[in-house]
C-alpha cells in the first residue's frame with residue numbers, strides 16, 4: 001500500500017504543528033516512518049488520504065467501541081448541534097447521562113464531567129488530596145494518567161516512546177510528591193506506605209494497564225491494594241479511562257469485584273467526543289466546588305454535543321446484553337490466531353489480553369510490569385508494525401500501547417488480520 005499523500009501532508013503539518021501532530025504517539029516515533037492521515041472511517045475501517053482501506057485496531061485509542069461513525073452517536077450529535085453547540089449553562093442531558101453512568105458503575109453516587117482523561121485524573125488526585133488533607137500520591141511505573149505534571153514521573157504510553165517518562169517542565173517540588181511503585185508488586189507499595197506514614201492521599205492505578213501494552217493485574221493484586229488502602233486510610237483511585245465501559249459496563253470494579261474510592265473515565269464515555277469524567281461516593285464528591293472547597297471547573301464541561309454523543313454511546317452499551325461477550329469472543333479469536341502464527345514460526349513473543357484489550361510484546365518472558373514490557377524487542381515490533389501496515393492492518397505504532405477492538409470488526413476481518421500477520425512474520429524470519 002502507498003502512503004504518498006500522507007507523507008506529503010505530514011511534511012506540511014510539521015511546518016506549523018510541533019512534530020506534525022497534536023498528540024505525540026501519532027507521530028510514529030518508536031516505529032519510524034510517517035503517520036497515516038485519516039480522511040474518514042466507517043465500522044471497522046479507516047479510509048486514509050491515499051485512498052487505502054485499513055482494518056483498525058486502535059479505535060481512536062478506545063472510544064470507538066461499536067465501530068466508526070456509529071449511527072446513533074452521529075445522529076445524536078447532528079440533532080444536538082442544530083439546537084446550539086454550547087451554552088455554558090446546565091442542561092437536562094447532563095443529569096441524564098450522569099444518572100445513566102451512576103446506574104452502570106458500582107460504588108459511585110455522583111459524577112463530574114470534564115473534557116479529557118487528563119483532566120479527569122488530575123482533578124481526581126486534587127480531590128483525593130483535598131478530601132484526605134494529605135499531599136503524596138503513589139503511582140505505578142509505566143502507568144499513564146494523562147499529561148498533567150504529577151503523572152509525568154516514569155509515565156507510560158508516548159512518554160516512554162519519546163524518551164521522556166520524566167518530562168522537563170515538571171518541577172522537583174511536584175515530582176517529590178509522586179511516589180513510584182512497581183505494577184503487580186504489592187511489596188513495593190507496602191514499602192512506600194511504611195516510609196511515608198500519614199502522608200499519602202491516594203494510590204492511582206490503571207486497574208488493567210494499557211499504557212505499557214496490555215498488562216493484567218495479577219490475581220489478588222488489586223484486592224491487596226484495597227486492603228492496604230483501608231488499613232492506611234488512603235483513597236484508591238482507579239483510572240478507568242481505557243477500561244471504563246469497555247471491559248464491562250461497570251469497568252474493572254465490576255469485572256474483578258474490587259471497590260475503588262474514586263474512578264476516572266474518558267474515551268468510551270464520550271462516544272468519540274472530548275469527554276472525561278471522575279466519580280465517587282457523595283461524601284467525597286461533595287468536597288468539590290461549588291458546595292465544597294476543592295476547586296475544579298470547565299467552560300466546555302458538559303458540552304451538549306459531547307454529552308449527546310456520550311449518552312447515545314452509554315445507552316447503546318447499557319441496552320446491549322451481549323456486547324461485552326461479543327467483543328471478548330472476537331478478541332479471544334484474534335489471540336488464538338496470532339498464537340498460531342507466532343508459535344508456528346518460533347518467534348519469542350508474549351500476548352496479554354483482557355476483554356477487548358490485547359497486545360503483543362516480542363519477548364518470551366511474562367510481561368507483568370514496566371520492566372518486563374521494556375524487554376520486548378523493539379526492532380521486531382517495528383518491522384511487524386510496518387509489515388502489517390503494508391497489508392492494510394492499522395495497529396498502534398508502539399509496543400507500549402494496547403490494541404482496542406471494536407465490535408464492528410467481523411470474524412472475516414480478524415481472519416484477514418491473522419493471515420496478514422502470517423505473511424509478515426514469514427518475511428521477518
Ligand code: PMP
Nearest residue numbers: 116117118144145146241242266
Ligand atoms: N488515563 C489513561 C489510562 C489513559 O490511557 C489516558 C490516555 N490514553 C489518559 C488517562 C489521558 O487521557 P486524555 O488523552 O484524554 O487526556
